[in-house]
Amino acid sequence: MSLEIRRNILIGVTLSIALVLILRLIQLQLLGQEEYGMESRRNSIKTVTIVPARGLMYDRNGVIVVDNKPAYLVSITPSQFDTLQKGEIASLLEIDQQVIDSLLKSAKGTHRFNPVLIKRDVDFKVISYIAENQDRLNGVDFQVEAIRLYPNDFRASHIFGYTKEISPKMLEEQVGDYYKQGDLVGKKGLEKTYEEYLRGEKGYELISVDVKGREMGAYNDGKDDIEPVNGSDLILSLDGELQSYAEKLMAGKRGAIIAVDPRNGEVLCMVSKPDFDLSLFAGSTSAAELNAIVNDPAKPLFNRVTLTTYPPGSTWKMMMGLAGLASGKITTKSTIFCGGSFSLGSYTWQDHGSYGSIPLPKALEVSSNVFFYKLGYNLGIDDFHKYCTMLGFGQKTGIDISEEGQGRLPSREYYNKIFGDGKWPGGVMVNLGIGQGELGVTPVQMVAYTAAIAMNGLYCQPHFVAKIINSNTGEVTIPEFYKRDIDFPDEYWEVVKKGMYLVVNGASGTARGIKNEDYILAGKTGTAQTQGNNHSWFVGFAPFDDPKIAICVLGENAGWGSQFGAPVAAAIMIRYLSNNSVDMFNQNESKITPVIQD
Amino acid sequence: MSASEFFKKFDLTLVLATISLITLGVFAIFSATSSSEFSEQFYERHMIFGIAGVVMMLVISYLPPKHLEKVSSVLYVLSLLLLVSVLIFGKKISGQRSWFSFGGFGIQPAEFAKVATVMIVAFFLSKDSEGRNSKLGLKDTLVIAGLVLLPVALIALQPDTGTNLVFLSILIPVFLWAGMPAFFIVALIAPVIVAISAFLSDIVGNYLLYVVLAITAIGIFLFKEKQYLKIGVIVLCLIAGFGSDYVYDHLETYQQKRIMSVFDPTSDPRGSGYNVIQSKVAIGSGGLFGKGYMQGTQTQLNFIPAQWTDFIFCMVGEEFGFIGSVVLIILYLVIVIKLINNGYNARSRFLSLACIGFASVFLFHLFINIGMTVGILPVIGIPLPLLSYGVSSLLSFTIMLGIGMNAYRNRNIVF
Known part of the structure; x- marks a missing residue:
């Protein structure tokens, strides 16, 4: 190969490289100018x-x-x-x-x-x-x-x-x-x-x-x-004045209140105490201040209405009555002998009184334990789980605020897991009969259940938002929430409601202290046993013959249901029914004489 | 001496092309740095060292060729020593230890080593051969490979792959020039082409590798050479092809991604692909005439980091457009072809080989650098000769051009 050929090869390579580069520049600058030009203009826009x-x-x-x-x-x-x-x-x-x-x-x-x-x-x-x-x-x-x-x-x-x-x-x-x-x-x-x-x-x-x-x-x-x-x-369905009133009643307490309109599930007020000042989250609050809220041992951020799970105590007894009726274990007329205690094997459960043979409404009025020990024991776990599920327990209600717990509704599988297959003691059903033991419910489940009883089986998803209004077009959207009918004969609901009526209005009712002449209230007290002072429960609705409000009150470590839950619930229900005009708590404190009884 | 006699010995074309490029570099750097947060006056330094470089170039062009031959081994040893000491005393900048820092100036020994290595190779090959047209023996080939690989090994420790590729790019043209038979040139190039097509076939499809392998094999068999040599080269190609495929498959994902973004920058728009995307936008948006000096938004708004160094071509493409870019490429073509021709005509074998070595350095820089900014080649950080800011590279390129001028002065021509 002569030197000249070699020179020509090198020059040829040089020219081809230049050609490649120029072709690429033609592609970018002449053919792609529009595209890249747009890209570069976009690069210079703020x-x-x-x-x-x-x-x-x-x-x-x-x-x-x-x-x-x-x-x-x-x-x-x-x-x-x-x-x-x-x-x-x-x-x-x-x-x-x-x-x-x-x-x-x-x-x-x-x-x-x-x-x-x-x-x-x-x-x-x-x-x-x-x-x-x-x-x-x-x-x-x-x-x-x-x-x-x-x-x-x-x-x-x-x-x-x-x-x-x-x-x-x-x-x-x-x-x-x-x-x-x-x-x-x-x-x-x-x-x-x-x-x-x-x-x-x-x-x-x-x-x-x-x-x-x-x-x-x-x-x-x-x-x-x-x-x-x-x-x-x-x-919102929220009643601001009622909310303000309910918060005042709960001032300095720990616990939860939720009240709904039983006809549609609209929440009227909801309190979880302790709470926190939302305006701290709106502005430029320092991290330290926010951390203080987050780390507060009283857990103000924790929504007790949707997240706490406590045993419902005697507020559970309507549930048991309904399950007993639906499963055929009792009828609306049948009676159970309540002799002051109930024994199973070597273990004996006590009651706070001896009532003789009583029907369901009476058992609710006096909150007999033996009636529901026996009923629970007879019912068995499968029917228990089936009917309690129908009333919304063991599942989220779907209330439209975030973070809701599902509580704990024991089932056969649950006990098999704890005690081993079939090895569990019969006593668990006795405890479940009176709403104690492994059972856990949230206040929002309790209010939905109470509202369903008040409405003879109409179970509504609790919710806050009634309408959404597009502020530009004025277009109104009504969000959809579920409603379902729990298909029991009306007489089942009536007999349970009669019991709840007697709790407030009967001569031996456990919440007779809140009886009101102007507004016929109905409800049920309950006490969740804990170490330390008991948690006070009350569920109720009013007016009795045309329910417009259903409520659940939980006072943590506040004692018996009748001590705290009942008077607070009564005051809120009456406040609402009187269009925020009557204040039971201040006007007539003597009217709310607690009966020291569950 | 009459004027015509003067210009017979003075390579005016080379000088004018060089001065044009350095001047363009000063303007380009001024534009690219005008809105940068760095207050250092890069363009001033480029101007001062550009003038110094041109003076040096002229001085070198008048030195007796024998002197240049003699100093080449001294320069080579000196640059090896500098490469060793930069590993020890050098300043570490973004993971590379390739700089000495002298009161605000950075000196990159590797840039000067390019000049010295080309010179020592030319010196070695011209030492005891007669005439310019002799053949290249195996022993000489190995010694030259060794002379080039020594600085390459030291630079690999910095590490600076881009610069090392420049050293390797010298080999084939010099071998060709020194008289290596065509078959061996092909044998050297073929495995490299096969390996590159193996990487590409991961994107384009596996057929690419097979097609390239087939063409290569046929091409090799067309040579009149011993059969075992042909088979040996084909085996080498097979190893290069499937070996690099194997290596790619066993790379970490991020390394694969790095390679991918070479071919498809959009695959990693925030990482290694970012510069290429922005530089393509800059060049592409320049269009035929460009946006005008100091009017390129991509350049002025600093979309391309440190654009005054390796990505300086973006400024030319954006502000001077296609016409400016082509003029620039033509100026480089003038330099490269001038160097090749000066090498062809040089009286001494040393100057002839040196010119070819320098021509390949220029060509490789040009191709890799512009190829990178227009997005057809991987992002390999080597400067655009005479244009990119960088004192060491500017001076070493003018030294090369000085020797190129010297070859012109001492050429075989009937006066």
């Missing part, structure tokens, strides 16, 4: 997100119970920000420089001209300072956003719940890409359940940026901007 106002919440009387107020947030646009001013901004916002660093860092990979939220609920003085120094503080912006305002004298912390900045995990797991770092998202209560309605749709303002990163005004005359859509409002 997108400012306009956060819509979150939907409001109204109570059943049209009073605003969850409102918004304007607050300022401060953001930094990374590409325009002079990092030398980091210290100044940090001290202005009273945060660490590292906080700014980590926020800017975690926003990397998103668009460089998009502002990154640094702090919300910033003091107006700080905002004025930033506004005055806008020319100097490049890339530091502020925006108005709406934060929650609770204008009433009650807390309803567990009902409304709160929003929180979205966590990195949620961001990653979200379906779609609506949420961005720094967005608020419903974390608890109604804020969480109705997040999609309340949040609205974010808007976007597009601003052109020149080669120096300076803002040049609206992109495409604002034609491509997207207007935000405000969130929808919720009309």
Whole structure:
């Protein structure tokens, strides 16, 4: 091969390489110019997100119970920000420089001209300072956003719940890409359940940026901007005045109250004490303060209405009566001899009285234990589990606030697991008969069950939201909740209700202390045995012949059912039925004489 | 000496192309750094060292060729020593220990080692051969391979794969020039092509590897060579093909991802693919005429990190468009073809081989660097000659061009 050929080979290779590069440049610059040009224009647009106002919440009387107020947030646009001013901004916002660093860092990979939220609920003085120094503080912006305002004298912390900045995990797991770092998202209560309605749709303002990163005004005359859509409002079934009253009754106590309209399952009030101040979650509360709430040993964040599981005590006896009737173990007329105690094998269970042969209503009135020991024992676990399931136990009611427990409804499998196949003592059924032992129920299950009895078997899903109103179109959505009929003959319900009537209105009723001339109340006391002072239960409904409210009250370590549960329940029911005008607790305390009896 | 006589000995084309590229580099660096947060005046340094480089180039062009031959072994040993000491005293920057720091200036011994290695190879091959057209023996081949692999081994310890590839790129053109038979050139290139097609076949489909293997095998059998040599080369190709396939399959996912993003940057848009996506946007959006000097949004808004070094071509593509880019490529073509021709015409075998070595260094830099920014080659961090900011590379390229001019001065031509 001559040197000339070799030279020509080298020149040939050189020219081919140049040709490849030029062909590629033709592809990119001449054929792809439109596409890449668009891409580069998109690279020089600053997108400012306009956060819509979150939907409001109204109570059943049209009073605003969850409102918004304007607050300022401060953001930094990374590409325009002079990092030398980091210290100044940090001290202005009273945060660490590292906080700014980590926020800017975690926003990397998103668009460089998009502002990154640094702090919300910033003091107006700080905002004025930033506004005055806008020319100097490049890339530091502020925006108005709406934060929650609770204008009433009650807390309803567990009902409304709160929003929180979205966590990195949620961001990653979200379906779609609506949420961005720094967005608020419903974390608890109604804020969480109705997040999609309340949040609205974010808007976007597009601003052109020149080669120096300076803002040049609206992109495409604002034609491509997207207007935000405000969130929808919720009309709640909650009665604000009743809620306020119930919270006052529970002040300083530990326990739970939930009252519903038995006809449709609408919740009228719900209290879980201790509770917390929601406004702490709305603004710029320090982490330390929030941690104090989270770590409080009294567990204020814990919703006792939907999450506590205690044995229901004697409030369970209607359930047993219904199961006995439905399974044919007793009839509406049959009697059981109650002699003061019940023995099985070597073990004897006591009663607080000896009543002779009594029918179901009487047994409920005096809360005889022997009647239900025997009934429970006769019923057996399978029928027990079957009929209690029909009344909603051992499962979530589906109340429309997050975090609900399902309680514990023992079954054959459950005991087989504990004691071994068939080896379990007969005594478990005796205990279950009076609502003790392994049984666990939540107050919301108890109120739904009581309402179903009041309505002769109409079991309604408890819920807070009556209507959702689109604040832009005015369109009304009525959310759907289930209702089901528990198909027992009416006489079963009537005989059980008669017993509940006698509990309050009978001569030997355990809650006769709450008997009221104007409003016919019905109910049942209960006591859950624990170490220490017992938990006080009361379930009831009123008026007896046309139920408009059903209620469950639980007082932790508050003693007998008649000591705490009954008077509180009576006061709330009468308050509601009197259109929030009668206050039993203050007016006539003597009327509520506790009977020290279960 | 008359003017015409002067220009017969003075490679004006090479000088003008060099000055044009360095000047373009100063403007490009100014534009690319104008909005950067770094206050260092990169373009000023590029200008000062560019002038120094051109002066050095002119000085070198007047040195007697014998002197250049003599210093080549000294320079080679010196650069090996520098490569060793940079491993010990060098400054570690993003995982690589390839820099000496002298009062704000960074010196990269590997850049100078490129010059010295080409010179020592040329020196060795010209030492006892007669004429320019002699054949290359096996012993010489091995010694040259050794001379190149020594700095490669040291640079691998930094580690700096991109620079090492430049060293390896010298071998084949120099072998070709030194008279290695075509069959052996093919035997060297074929396994590399097969290995690359093996990686590509993971994306395109396995048939690619088989097609390339088949074509290679047929091509090799067409040579008039001993059968066992042909079979040996084919076996080598098979090992290269299936071996790299095997290696790829056994890489960690992140390493596979890295390789994938070379061929498909969108597969990793936030990681190694980011620069390529943004540089393609920059170049593509430049269109035919470009956006105008200092008007490129991608460049001015710093979408491409440290654009004034390895990604400087983006600025040219975006602000000067297709026309500017083609002019740039033509300037490089002038340099490379000039070097090849100067090598072809050089009176001494040493200068001839050195020119070919330098031409391949330029060509390889050009291809890899622009190929990377336009997204047809992997992201391998080597500078664009004379344009990218970097004092060491700027000076070493002007030294190469000085020797290229020297070859022009000392060429076989009837005056």
